[in-house]
Structures are given as C-alpha cells and as structure tokens.
Amino acid sequence: MTDPRDRDPYFSEERTDSQPHPAPPPQRPPQYPQGYDPNLPPLQPQSPYPPLPQPSRARQDIPSAHVVRPPKRTPKSGWRKALYMGSGKLINPGESPAERRQRELIGRVNQPLRGCFKIAMLSLKGGVGKTTITTTLGATFASLRGDRVIAVDANPDRGTLSQKIPIETTATIRHLLRDADKITRYSDVRAYTSQGASRLEILASEQDPAVSEAFSERDYLRAVSLLEHYYNIVLTDCGTGLMHSAMKGVLDLADALVVVSSGSVDGATSASATIDWLEAHGYGDLVKRSIVVINSVRPKAGSVDLDKLAAHFAARARTVCRIPFDPHLEEGAEIELDRLEPDTRLALLELAAAMADAFPSKA
Ligand SMILES: Nc1ncnc2c1ncn2[C@@H]1O[C@H](COP(=O)(O)OP(=O)(O)OP(=O)(O)O)[C@@H](O)[C@H]1O
Numbered sequence: 378m379t380d381p382r383d384r385d386p387y388f389s390e391e392r393t394d395s396q397p398h399p400a401p402p403p404q405r406p407p408q409y410p411q412g413y414d415p416n417l418p419p420l421q422p423q424s425p426y427p428p429l430p431q432p433s434r435a436r437q438d439i440p441s442a443h444v445v446r447p448p449k450r451t452p453k454s455g456w457r458k459a460l461y462m463g464s465g466k467l468i469n470p471g472e473s474p475a476e477r478r479q480r481e482l483i484g485r486v487n488q489p490l491r492g493c494f495k496i497a498m499l500s501l502k503g504g505v506g507k508t509t510i511t512t513t514l515g516a517t518f519a520s521l522r523g524d525r526v527i528a529v530d531a532n533p534d535r536g537t538l539s540q541k542i543p544i545e546t547t548a549t550i551r552h553l554l555r556d557a558d559k560i561t562r563y564s565d566v567r568a569y570t571s572q573g574a575s576r577l578e579i580l581a582s583e584q585d586p587a588v589s590e591a592f593s594e595r596d597y598l599r600a601v602s603l604l605e606h607y608y609n610i611v612l613t614d615c616g617t618g619l620m621h622s623a624m625k626g627v628l629d630l631a632d633a634l635v636v637v638s639s640g641s642v643d644g645a646t647s648a649s650a651t652i653d654w655l656e657a658h659g660y661g662d663l664v665k666r667s668i669v670v671i672n673s674v675r676p677k678a679g680s681v682d683l684d685k686l687a688a689h690f691a692a693r694a695r696t697v698c699r700i701p702f703d704p705h706l707e708e709g710a711e712i713e714l715d716r717l718e719p720d721t722r723l724a725l726l727e728l729a730a731a732m733a734d735a736f737p738s739k740a
C-alpha cells in the first residue's frame with residue numbers, strides 16, 4: 378500500500394487546531410529495564426506530545442473585552458435615530474437612557490438558569506390578574522430566553538389560562554398524568570400543550586369543574602416532576618384561595634411566588650392577608666423570595682395612593698412591581714405582547730428581570 382503522503386499534496390501530519398503542537402520526537406522502541414518478559418503486560422506507549430495547556434494557564438490570555446473597545450451602539454428610536462439616519466450614519470449620538478435601561482433588563486432576564494425554576498402566582502382574591510400575569514410574565518421570559526417556558530393551570534374552578542393563547546390541543550393536565558408513563562421525550566409532552574407566538578406553552582386544566590375539584594396535591598407533584606425534565610421555567614396559575622387540594626404541592630415546590638394585588642384597597646387587603654397566611658403556615662422564607670405585583674385592572678387608581686401601597690408591600694416581600702392598566706389586557710382574550718402598550722411591556726420586563734435575579738445560576 379502506498380503512503381498517503383506520496384499521493385496527496387495536502388496531506389499533513391500537523392494538527393489543524395489553532396494551537397499547533399510541536400512536531401513529535403522520533404519514535405523509539407519501548408524500553409524494558411529488566412529485559413523482555415513475554416508474560417508482562419505491554420507497556421503503554423508514551424504520548425509524543427507535551428500535555429495540553431490547563432485552564433489555569435489559559436487565564437493568562439488577554440481577554441478580548443479588555444483590549445477591544447466596544448463599538449458605540451446605535452440608537453433604535455426617537456430623535457437620536459432620526460439624527461443618526463439623517464446624517465447618513467455619520468453622527469451617532471448613541472443609545473438613549475431608556476434604550477440602555479431596556480438592554481440592561483433584557484440582559485438580566487437572560488441570565489443563566491440551572492435546572493428548573495418554579496414560580497407560583499397566587500392571591501386570595503379573584504379577578505386581580507393572576508392568569509394575566511402568569512401569561513404575560515411567561516410570554517416575556519419565553520420571547521427573550523432561548524430555553525423552554527411553560528405555564529400550568531392549577532385553578533380548581535375552570536381556569537382561563539388556556540384562553541390566553543391560541544389553542545392547539547384540547548388535552549389537559551389530566552391527560553398528561555394519565556399518559557405519563559409513555560412520555561420520554563420533549564415532543565411527547567408537546568402534544569399536550571398549546572404554544573403562543575411568544576413560544577410560551579400552556580398546559581390547560583380540566584374544564585369540567587366536577588373533575589378538576591379532584592385535582593390533588595399528588596397530581597400536581599407528579600405533573601411538575603415530569604415537566605421539570607423538559608422545561609426551564611414552570612409558572613403555575615393558582616386558583617383563588619389557599620386551601621384548595623393542590624395548593625400545598627404548589628407552595629412546597631415553588632422557588633418563588635408572585636402575590637398579585639389589584640390597585641384597590643380590598644385587593645391590597647387580600648394580598649396582605651395572603652402574605653399573613655403564608656407566614657403563619659411556614660412559608661415565611663418563600664415570602665421573602667416573592668414579588669408582589671400591583672396590577673391595575675382599572676384605568677384609574679382613584680383615591681388609592683399606589684406609592685404607599687408599594688411601600689407597604691416592599692417591607693414584606695423581596696420586590697414590588699407595578700403593571701399598568703392596558704387596554705389589550707382588559708379584553709380578557711388571547712394576549713399578544715406586540716399589542717401591549719410600551720409602558721406595560723417595560724413593566725413586564727422589569728418584573729421578569731426582578732424574578733430572574735433569583736435564579737440559581739451556579740451549581
Ligand atoms: N393590567 C391590566 N390592565 C387591564 N385589564 C386587566 C389587567 N389585568 C387584568 N385585567 C382584567 O382583569 C380581568 C381578570 O384578570 P385575570 O383573569 O387575570 O384575573 P385572575 O386573578 O386570574 O381571576 P380568577 O381569580 O377568576 O382566576 C381580565 O380579564 C382583564 O379584563
């Protein structure tokens with residue numbers, strides 16, 4: 378057989394990685410110090426190459442971020458963009474403070490997440506926006522992050538979560554649990570969920586109230602232990618009330634809570650009562666990791682001082698976020714992030730960034 382080097386002018390024994398190793402020293406036959414013994418195991422040939430550099434040495438490299446000046450970012454809107462475009466891209470006034478803020482928030486939303494982060498939305502009072510916040514927060518995460526985000530309807534009384542995105546399947550959490558043994562891949566779970574334009578997936582609840590009443594803590598634990606293999610963020614839309622059958626499971630698994638309050642006095646009183654109940658039932662640590670959302674379900678705050686309300690909750694929870702009244706959310710139908718007012722989108726970005734600050738990013 379001919380040597381390939383004789384045939385192929387491009388044949389080379391040199392390695393093609395960016396750090397070529399020195400040419401190997403000439404091969405010598407293995408040395409047997411005590412003379413050759415055919416019963417001994419064969420000697421391991423020594424590598425002709427020096428050991429590869431270890432990571433500690435690689436750290437001596439000059440990081441490109443230290444020596445390459447970052448390019449000045451171009452403005453995306455307003456007079457800055459007009460000036461930039463009008464000058465034929467010769468004058469670049471840079472980003473506006475609002476654009477910088479938005480970029481900083483998106484960076485926080487995108488921070489790395491190890492494992493599966495579980496967020497539960499709850500409130501003692503109905504109609505304050507739990508389902509709306511579950512969908513919009515989930516959609517904000519899903520649209521900005523590359524990983525998978527799912528919202529689960531754990532509402533015992535005919536939850537409305539599945540009405541917030543275009544429905545792709547009539548399957549519910551009950552069907553998923555029934556077929557759990559057959560689920561081995563993401564595409565298997567996907568058959569039970571609906572996905573919106575934001576990439577947020579939704580797992581619907583049982584629509585027959587008689588059946589959903591029987592949805593137990595054990596069912597919830599089984600569903601989440603299945604989902605956590607395939608999703609990085611699981612949001613749970615809880616029903617009103619803290620005593621329903623799956624609630625203990627929801628709270629025991631949650632990494633963080635969103636306690637939703639409306640901007641009215643009775644809404645805030647209920648949110649405070651929710652926090653009292655959680656603290657009295659051993660969930661004080663979870664409360665400290667929770668975010669209170671003051672959601673304006675009405676266009677005007679009336680005589681309620683929202684700043685005072687926010688200060689009240691700030692003393693009890695990790696952070697307080699405010700979601701403004703939004704005509705698109707008021708429709709109570711399918712939610713598309715593109716149709717929200719800029720202020721609402723910014724508020725959701727702030728909520729998602731505050732939530733992402735609690736992600737465990739290290740092992
Ligand atoms: N930020 C908002 N701006 C305008 N309207 C809103 C906003 N948030 C919620 N709404 C309105 O309030 C209604 C109730 O919201 P949602 O269904 O999210 O509340 P909920 O707490 O999940 O209710 P339930 O306890 O019945 O499950 C929505 O259908 C919508 O009309």
Ligand SMILES: [Mg+2]
Nearest residue numbers: 507508532537
């Ligand atoms: Mg709801």
